[in-house]
Amino acid sequence: xxxxxxxxxxxxxxxxxxxxxxxxxxxxxxxxxxxxxxxxxxxxxxxxxxxxxxxxxxxxxxxxxxxxxxxxxxxxxxxxxxxxxxxxxxxxxxxxxxxxxxxxxxxxxxxxxxxxxxxxxxxxxxxxxxxxxxxxxxxxxxxxxxxxxxxxxxxxxxxxxxxxxxxxxxxxxxxxxxxxxxxxxxxxxxxxxxxxxxxxxxxxxxxxxxxxxxxxxxxxxxxxxxxxxxxxxxxxxxxxxxxxxxxxxxxxxxxxxxxxxxxxxxxxxxxxxxxxxxxxxxxxxxxxxxxxxxxxxxxxxxxxxxxxxxxxxxxxxxxxxxxxxxxxxxxxxxxxxxxxxxxxxxxxxxxxxxxxxxxxxxxxxxxxxxxxxxxxxxxxxxxxxxxxxxxxxxxxxxxxxx
Amino acid sequence: xxxxxxxxxxxxxxxxxxxxxxxxxxxxxxxxxxxxxxxxxxxxxxxxxxxxxxxxxxxxxxxxxxxxxxxxxxxxxxxxxxxxxx
Numbered sequence: 217x218x219x220x221x222x223x224x225x226x227x228x229x230x231x232x233x234x235x236x237x238x239x240x241x242x243x244x245x246x247x248x249x250x251x252x253x254x255x256x257x258x259x260x261x262x263x264x265x266x267x268x269x270x271x272x273x274x275x276x277x278x279x280x281x282x283x284x285x286x287x288x289x290x291x292x293x294x295x296x297x298x299x300x301x302x303x304x305x306x307x308x309x310x311x312x313x314x315x316x317x318x319x320x321x322x323x324x325x326x327x328x329x330x331x332x333x334x335x336x337x338x339x340x341x342x343x344x345x346x347x348x349x350x351x352x353x354x355x356x357x358x359x360x361x362x363x364x365x366x367x368x369x370x371x372x373x374x375x376x377x378x379x380x381x382x383x384x385x386x387x388x389x390x391x392x393x394x395x396x397x398x399x400x401x402x403x404x405x406x407x408x409x410x411x412x413x414x415x416x417x418x419x420x421x422x423x424x425x426x427x428x429x430x431x432x433x434x435x436x437x438x439x440x441x442x443x444x445x446x447x448x449x450x451x452x453x454x455x456x457x458x459x460x461x462x463x464x465x466x467x468x469x470x471x472x473x474x475x476x477x478x479x480x481x482x483x484x485x486x487x488x489x490x491x492x493x494x495x496x497x498x499x500x501x502x503x504x505x506x507x508x509x510x511x512x513x514x515x516x517x518x519x520x521x522x523x524x525x526x527x528x529x530x531x532x533x534x535x536x537x538x539x540x541x542x543x544x545x546x547x548x549x550x551x552x553x554x555x556x557x558x559x560x561x562x563x564x565x566x567x568x569x570x571x572x573x574x575x576x577x578x579x580x581x582x583x584x585x586x587x588x589x590x591x592x593x594x595x596x597x598x599x600x601x602x603x604x605x606x607x608x609x610x611x612x613x614x615x616x617x618x
Numbered sequence: 619x620x621x622x623x624x625x626x627x628x629x630x631x632x633x634x635x636x637x638x639x640x641x642x643x644x645x646x647x648x649x650x651x652x653x654x655x656x657x658x659x660x661x662x663x664x665x666x667x668x669x670x671x672x673x674x675x676x677x678x679x680x681x682x683x684x685x686x687x688x689x690x691x692x693x694x695x696x697x698x699x700x701x702x703x704x
Contacts, residue, residue, distance in 0.1 A: 278654075281653075306652070306675060307650050363667060365667040365668045365670070365671040365672075366673035409651070410651060412635065418651065480675070485672070494678070
């Protein structure tokens with residue numbers, strides 16, 4: 217087991233109020249600041265474009281990065297929009313674009329009949345509804361020891377969301393099919409890039425393998441409402457099972473291409489590499505997500521007696537098969553019950569394990585297995601940018617049973 | 619004088635200049651594309667790491683600036699962000 221480590225950055229998160237929890241020997245490095253997962257009011261105001269979020273549920277890292285506090289995630293599968301995390305790579309465009317959402321235009325290229333279509337036209341081509349886990353590549357960055365640049369997310373840069381929109385396949389069919397030789401779907405965001413900067417340096421343009429053409433949807437609806445500006449409205453590309461960055465917001469161009477995007481965000485950004493190495497195109501891209509789970513209740517303290525330990529689990533592109541829970545720092549495990557509804561392979565699944573625990577301090581964590589037998593890792597080896605900490609060791613919570 | 623050099627890098631010379639994307643009142647930087655440095659109030663180490671790594675879509679400056687220039691920028695931003703005086 218790792219030695220408990222309390223990072224300086226953990227003290228900074230949600231700075232006000234409660235002192236950092238004391239570390240307990242043998243409790244596997246989980247002693248990160250309890251205030252960050254607690255219920256304290258935020259010290260930084262919400263940005264205007266996300267002012268409709270529930271402030272007490274959010275950690276405001278920057279005006280472009282808002283995290284959901286861990287215990288606010290419930291058991292009914294879908295995360296309400298007003299507590300869903302926000303990670304914008306760039307300042308969102310003017311809100312006028314969602315005021316007249318149906319007029320938003322998207323250029324389709326690399327198809328037999330390239331053309332521009334409005335959202336209004338896309339709505340005539342077909343509709344599919346897909347629940348997916350939306351997770352920022354950097355979720356868990358704050359659990360690594362090396363101080364990677366970027367927001368020190370804990371668990372709250374993730375949420376399960378229901379999207380509605382047109383299947384990309386239906387659009388492609390209407391445009392005469394994909395051009396020969398295409399290997400990627402390359403999607404371009406509609407953020408406004410100022411003068412004085414090479415567009416490729418900051419452009420949000422991501423390519424994913426063309427195999428995803430049959431699962432991608434172009435969504436105009438999220439959790440039953442038009443996609444808000446903060447989440448990429450009027451139209452967002454949803455690549456089920458892929459990290460958040462691939463789900464391009466305000467999409468204005470969808471191209472079937474032979475090569476990956478030339479933008480830095482594709483070529484050198486979002487590449488997994490050892491600490492200290494620069495990003496390069498031959499390193500793995502942050503595409504498919506890993507199997508992962510974490511406990512959402514209890515996370516700080518709870519009365520003794522019957523306790524319902526619950527949390528969420530997902531398998532990236534595969535459904536979750538089982539979840540086990542440990543209350544002794546991973547020394548022993550008990551099978552948790554997966555809760556209904558099952559919203560499909562790309563959604564997360566809530567789980568519960570009823571236990572009775574005497575007074576004391578416990579390291580509680582969970583471990584998921586997907587349908588392919590992939591087991592959630594015990595620890596996540598450091599990677600330069602601090603992407604996706606999935607290890608059950610540091611996703612554990614230190615809970616005091618009163 | 620070091621502060622002047624840092625300010626010059628931030629407002630025009632860094633390529634792309636920090637001011638294109640970030641707000642930093644002390645340097646009269648008014649960019650809004652990225653996070654406001656006045657709100658973020660980063661320490662010098664955080665600024666240095668961001669310059670070297672280029673988190674998210676921020677460019678990496680390791681091949682654009684010298685280490686000395688990055689140190690100057692880091693110290694300046696840490697000193698003035700949030701309305702501090704240079």
